[in-house]
Amino acid sequence: MPELPEVETVRRTLKNFIIGKEIKEIRVHYDKIVVGDTNNFVATLTGQTIRDIDRVGKYLIFILDSDAFISHLRMEGKYNIIETSKPLNKHEHLSFVFSDGTELRYQDTRKFGRLELVNKETYRHDLPLCKLGPEPWDADPKEIYAKIHKSNLPIKALLLDQTIMSGIGNIYANEICFSMKMHPLTPGKRVSKKRVAELIAVSKRILEQAIAQGGTTIHSFDANGITGFFQVQLQVHMQKVCPVCNGPITKEMVRGRGTYYCKVCQKKRG
Structure with a gap:
């Protein structure tokens, strides 16, 4: 399971590739990856631009124009940045398609990871992050x-x-x-x-x-x-x-x- 250093490495790496990119489309291939209403998740984030990536414990927080979502990688979750033309593999369960022709794909062999919409301003004080102890x-x-x-x-x-x-x-x-x-x-x-x-x-x-x-x-x-x-x-x-x-x-x-x-x-x- 990725621990704090691994999640921090993912955060720093992704910031080099996706900050400033606009989400043109979101394709969800496995609904349970998203906590809550999948259609609402897609509709809320489509058209927004990724502005920053935060981390709390083992959670990543993607901060957009007016909303945010958290990502917990659990056992084997990972993100891949690829060209949109590349075929989907069977373990890629969600794709953020950017306006520049690239994609951020969430891959998870065991399907344990989860993404969830959160309040951009208060996510550190809301569930599930508010239950975490200090780093x-x-x-x-x-x-x-x-x-x-x-x-x-x-x-x-x-x-x-x-x-x-x-x-x-x-x-x-x-x-x-x-x-x-x-x-x-x-x-x-x-x-x-x-x-x-x-x-x-x-x-x-x-x-x-x-x-x-x-x-x-x-x-x-x-x-x-x-x-x-x-x-x-x-x-x-x-x-x-x-x-x-x-x-x-x-x-x-x-x-x-x-x-x-x-x-x-x-x-x-x-």
Whole structure:
């Protein structure tokens, strides 16, 4: 699933290609990709020009003349910018046809991604974005500590809870726990105030490194043909040997998510 660095890479890439383009036509090939009334989505956005692209957590927000729509890529969503004459492939479910003869096509093998009209002025304060916690750069250690210090849930699961802190997914949660030498099953209630502050700092550092490298290419992620390179820096996710102690990396499921960690460097305490 694209996480914050991957979505930020998509945002920056798309801004180079589609800002200032007028939407001449919208073709929806799979209605469930659009949340709400598909005809209203098409009628509202047709004829408007894309002015900017924002990001909140893992969501993209396309800002037009008088309206906006959010896009959640979910597992395998991606955008491709192509010439209109190119044949549609079976995984391209929605097309924004621009007046200059190019198209922005939304491709999604699993069809989990969603697009939804939102208010251009208030989208950050409306559903679904208003439920998101702060991104690590905006997180207050006291507030994050207050959210987790009574929880019996493992820290790995809490890192994935977008209402606590947004933008972190499975890959980076594994990397953050490893960097902190914290066992992923450590209950939230055992994470001290000092460690919460460290957790936020490490999260920022790792996400910034990943953004600088263009995200992580795992399976199908790419941003219009531009793939990320952070995978070469991954310390534990999908690795076999610990880069610190040279011991084996363990993989197990933590609340349904594949979790990689080193039993030596990330000893379970308490």
